[in-house]
Amino acid sequence: MARTPKDPRHRAREAALQILYQWDIGGRAVDKSADTFFTRQWPDVDEAPDELRAFATRLAVDTVDRMADIDPLIAETAERWRPERMAVLDRLILRMAVCEMLRDRDTPAAVVINESLELARTFSTEESVKFINGMLDAIRKKIEAARRP
Numbered sequence: 128m129a130r131t132p133k134d135p136r137h138r139a140r141e142a143a144l145q146i147l148y149q150w151d152i153g154g155r156a157v158d159k160s161a162d163t164f165f166t167r168q169w170p171d172v173d174e175a176p177d178e179l180r181a182f183a184t185r186l187a188v189d190t191v192d193r194m195a196d197i198d199p200l201i202a203e204t205a206e207r208w209r210p211e212r213m214a215v216l217d218r219l220i221l222r223m224a225v226c227e228m229l230r231d232r233d234t235p236a237a238v239v240i241n242e243s244l245e246l247a248r249t250f251s252t253e254e255s256v257k258f259i260n261g262m263l264d265a266i267r268k269k270i271e272a273a274r275r276p
Contacts, residue, residue, distance in 0.1 A: 135179050140223070140242050142175065142183035144250065147190060147219045157191045158184070190219075190226040197225045204265045216251045217259060224263050228270050236267040 133141075142164060149160040161184040169175050175183075190197070201210045201221050210218050224243040228236050240263045247256045 135176065136182065137242060137245065139179045139182040140186065140246060141249070142169075142179065143186040143190070143223060144216070144219055144246055146183060146187040147223065148215065150187070150191065151215060151219060157188050161187055186223060186226065189230060190223050193226050193229065194222065196229065197222050200225055200266055200269065201262070204262055204269070214251065214255065217247070217255045220246050220251070220255075220259055221262055221266075224259075225266055228263075228267060236263075236271075240264065240267065 145168070146157065146161045146164050149155065149164060150157045153160065155163075161180075165175050165180055165184075198210050201218075205213075210221070213221070220243050223246075224239050227234060227239045231239075240260065243259055243263055244256050247259045251259075
């Protein structure tokens, strides 16, 4: 059975997650992690399209830059469960999704959440999918409430 090609935005989010993983585990600057990913670890024969590379890199960099706003939202939603104690990939998926919800008002939160659940299905566990879904739905409500006049 032929595989259908993935949506470019989804591919970009996968790349951003892998960049963030390298950044988290390797302790290198996030922009250096992006360069390494796209020059040495990009899985396709052809180079990553410029738009995909730009979206992934910007999302990874913005996620790291906004952690001072993102992590408190995650921590208060998780109740007694600091982000540092979460599984690495779950924490990174949550951070990335919260970053998108905070910065991209044009992208519906439902799209961001669904994309995050797909990432969790690919890179984590089914239990993580449930956890991430509940967390992001609660965070979405907090962000929407904060935006209301």
